[in-house]
Amino acid sequence: MIMKYSEILSKKSQNLNDLGLLLKNQYSSANPFPHIQIDNFFSDEYLNSILNEFPDLSNLKKSQNYKNQNEIKFANNDFENFTEKMKTFFNFLNSETFLNFLQILTSINEKLIADKELNGGGLHEIKKGGLLKVHTDFNKHPNNNFDRRVNVLIYLNKDWKKEYKGCLELWDKEMKECKQKIFPSFNKMVIFSTTDFSNHGHPDPIDCPNDISRKSIALYYFSEGRPKEEIFDEDQKNRTHFKNRFGFNNEIKEKKEHIKNFLRKFSLYKKMKNFEKKYLRKKK
DSSP states (O other), X not given: OOGGGGGGBOXXXXXXXXXXXXXXXXXXTOSSSSEEEEETOBOHHHHHHHHHTOOOGGGOTTOEEEESSSEEEEEEOOGGGSOHHHHHHHHHHTSHHHHHHHHHHHOOSSOOEEOTXXXXXXXXXXXXXXXXXXXXXXXXXXXXXXXXEEEEEEEOOTTOOGGGOOOEEEEOTTSSOEEEEEOOOTTEEEEEEOOTTOEEEEOSOOOOOXXXXXXXXXXXXXXXXXXXXXXXXXXXXXXXXXXOOTTOTTOSOOXXXXXXXXXXXXXXXXXXXXXXXXXXXXXO
């Protein structure tokens, strides 16, 4: 254990490699896809300090404000403007120490790679009325084309009540049944394998008081290559794919991309898109 990180972890988590070995079978056998929830992984004292420094994302200029039928939330990955303690926390979660733990826990053969750009990750906040419909995630890193393999979510919600809703739901491959509901309580970490079949979200609007919000930290990990059985269609667009729950018609707004999906099968189209991404798109 690197000493400067020891204060971040709880006593039970000090030896991460042993903990990964202890939990790997539980992770791989979980239903409906490999995942685990770990309570009190971090030091309460340290995580309290992170919570105290968590900003109101709606007030930050560089926050992303998602407001549509599929998702209503705020996100911020502006690492350079995080507090020093927040930076240390993210640096630990992207360190070789934590990556080794994930490698052992998930039994993924390909070497896991941290995303220090925090694409899609960072700080997440959902206020009253917010939601995130069930979906599968984008499966390629937007800048280097690495394969997205693991999601890590850390919840920061003290005194969260069941009637507020906001549980993380894990749905089966066919989107017929929710197999797991995970309560987003303080110091709970959820780790799951990211594939084209790992359906997850919290699809019902949060009903918490106006003066509190559902707060979480999200990080995603990648590899160069992945097993083919984790891919639904190599030619589908690299984006978040929202899905209707069984019994809920027209719950989500889905982009119609049948023609584009057909064109993506041809190498000329792929070359043209790569050229456009590299040379023609404006940098944000």
